[in-house]
Structures are given as structure tokens and as C-alpha cells.
Amino acid sequence: MSGALLEIENLSVSYRGEDGRESVAASGVSLSLNRGESLCIVGESGSGKSSVAMSVPRLLPSPPAFYPEGKIFFKGEDVLSMPPDALRAVRGKHIGVVFQDPIGSLSPLHRIGEQLVETLLLHSDISRAAARAMALEWLEKVGIPEPLQRFKAYPHELSGGMQQRVMIAMALILGPDLIIADEPTTALDVTVQAQILDLMRSLVGKSSALLLITHDLGVVARMATKLAVMKDGKVIEKSEDVIAFFTEPKHPHSRALVAEARKMELH
Numbered sequence: 001m002s003g004a005l006l007e008i009e010n011l012s013v014s015y016r017g018e019d020g021r022e023s024v025a026a027s028g029v030s031l032s033l034n035r036g037e038s039l040c041i042v043g044e045s046g047s048g049k050s051s052v053a054m055s056v057p058r059l060l061p062s063p064p065a066f067y068p069e070g071k072i073f074f075k076g077e078d079v080l081s082m083p084p085d086a087l088r089a090v091r092g093k094h095i096g097v098v099f100q101d102p103i104g105s106l107s108p109l110h111r112i113g114e115q116l117v118e119t120l121l122l123h124s125d126i127s128r129a130a131a132r133a134m135a136l137e138w139l140e141k142v143g144i145p146e147p148l149q150r151f152k153a154y155p156h157e158l159s160g161g162m163q164q165r166v167m168i169a170m171a172l173i174l175g176p177d178l179i180i181a182d183e184p185t186t187a188l189d190v191t192v193q194a195q196i197l198d199l200m201r202s203l204v205g206k207s208s209a210l211l212l213i214t215h216d217l218g219v220v221a222r223m224a225t226k227l228a229v230m231k232d233g234k235v236i237e238k239s240e241d242v243i244a245f246f247t248e249p250k251h252p253h254s255r256a257l258v259a260e261a262r263k264m265e266l267h
């Protein structure tokens with residue numbers, strides 16, 4: 001086993017339906033990711049991107065999800081065989097997750113500042129005053145204007161873009177080694193999308209890694225240091241040279257995706 005931060009080896013993810021039938025969402029997936037890198041998984045809807053990415057923090061409800069084959073090493077430990085409490089610790093502190101829909105992961109009942117404070121208090125040994133200061137600092141860092149006032153806001157009082165910024169703060173405030181973002185900007189308009197992506201890129205830096213899921217090659221071009229294309233549950237092409245991928249995609253399906261993206265860009 002190599003020393004990569006994240007090493008996915010020959011992973012299969014399947015779902016078992018209520019009738020007992022099994023469907024394969026991903027198979028034979030091998031990916032690796034190191035600090036300082038941003039790996040984008042790109043592919044059409046249903047290709048298995050989320051199934052693979054959400055397996056890492058074990059966020060797929062299981063059942064119906066199960067893992068017929070493969071291993072996921074995070075910092076050298078196999079998350080597929082981790083006991084639940086070790087898993088909870090990893091998930092809380094070492095892996096930050098950003099979803100497409102911030103409302104799903106922010107509590108509607110609590111002020112955003114308090115949610116950040118509670119996250120900090122749950123996972124670290126600092127005083128409430130220190131947590132409050134840090135929460136404020138993070139609201140500022142993710143570009144929330146007037147953080148002191150916004151600290152007391154409820155999620156629904158913020159725009160979609162601002163909610164997404166709060167969720168990024170939630171995902172990053174504990175200093176995770178790995179950030180997993182599944183279509184984090186799909187619901188946002190183009191300008192806000194670009195701002196959020198730039199923000200994520202600047203925050204990931206050298207000491208952590210980003211696993212970013214998207215169906216948008218424009219996002220890949222902006223964010224990836226390496227990429228994997230998925231189709232029908234399989235990784236059909238991987239590249240550590242993003243520019244080369246865009247100029248000369250190897251797999252016919254990748255070529256079609258790139259051609260399609262070019263066409264959209266011209267419109």
C-alpha cells in the first residue's frame with residue numbers, strides 16, 4: 001500500500017433493492033489522492049460518481065448500499081472495515097463534506113453561528129468563547145459580509161450562495177485532511193458558482209486534498225489537478241494532466257463529453 005492520503009482500490013458499490021435484487025452502481029474503481037491535489041470525478045448522471053465519493057466517509061445508507069469488493073484507505077486505514085465510533089471521528093474531523101443542497105446539511109432551527117460553534121465544541125477542546133471567535137473568523141474567511149450580524153441569522157435568511165459559503169465553513173472549520181464536494185455549485189447561478197469554486201480552491205491549499213464531483217467539464221477545467229471520467233459505474237479514463245485531457249481525451253466517451261462542453265461554451 002502506498003502512502004497516499006486516500007487510496008481507493010478496486011472498489012465496487014452495489015445497492016440491494018427491497019425485492020432483494022442487486023444493482024451495481026460502481027465497479028473496479030481505483031483512485032488515489034494526495035494533499036495539495038484536487039481530483040475531479042466527472043461523468044453523466046447515474047455514472048456512479050456520488051456512490052464512489054460518498055463511500056469514502058461512509059455516508060451511503062447501508063442497506064441498501066453494500067461493498068462487494070475493494071478497499072478504501074484513508075490515511076492508511078481501511079474505512080470499509082472501521083468500527084462505527086472510529087468512523088464517526090474520521091467523518092467529523094478529518095473529512096469535510098459539502099453537498100449540493102446546503103439546506104439538507106444546515107439545521108433550519110439554529111442560527112448559523114451557533115451551528116459552527118457546536119461543530120467546534122463537539123470535535124475539539126476549546127472554550128465556547130474561542131469557538132465563537134473562530135466561527136466568526138470563518139464566516140469572514142468564506143466571504144460572508146457583516147459576519148457579526150450574519151452569525152445570528154438562520155439558514156433560510158441567507159441566499160443560496162451564502163448558505164453554500166456557510167456549509168463550506170462548516171466542512172472546513174475543523175481543518176479536515178480531505179474535503180469531498182458533490183456538485184457543490186450546481187444549484188447556483190454562474191457568477192456565484194465561480195466565486196464558490198475559487199473560494200474552495202483557495203481554502204484547500206497544500207495541506208489538504210479535494211475530491212470534487214461534477215458533471216460539468218468547465219468546473220473540472222477550473223479546479224482539477226487530476227481527473228477521472230466515469231461511465232456506467234466504471235472509471236473509463238484517468239488523467240494527471242488536465243490540459244492534455246482537454247486537448248486529447250483518449251476514450252471516445254471522454255471525447256464526446258469534451259466536444260459537448262465546447263459546443264455549450266460557444267453558445
Ligand SMILES: Nc1ncnc2c1ncn2[C@@H]1O[C@H](COP(=O)(O)OP(=O)(O)OP(=O)(O)O)[C@@H](O)[C@H]1O
Pocket residue numbers: 015016023024025043044045046047048049050051052064215
Ligand atoms: N439508494 C439507491 N438505491 C438504489 N440505486 C441507487 C441508489 N442510489 C443510486 N443508485 C443507482 O446507482 C447508480 C449510480 O448513481 P449515482 O448517484 O452514484 O450516480 P451519479 O454519477 O452521482 O449521478 P448524478 O450525476 O445524477 O448525481 C444509478 O444507476 C442510480 O440509479
Ligand SMILES: [Mg+2]
Pocket residue numbers: 049050051182
Ligand atoms: Mg451524484
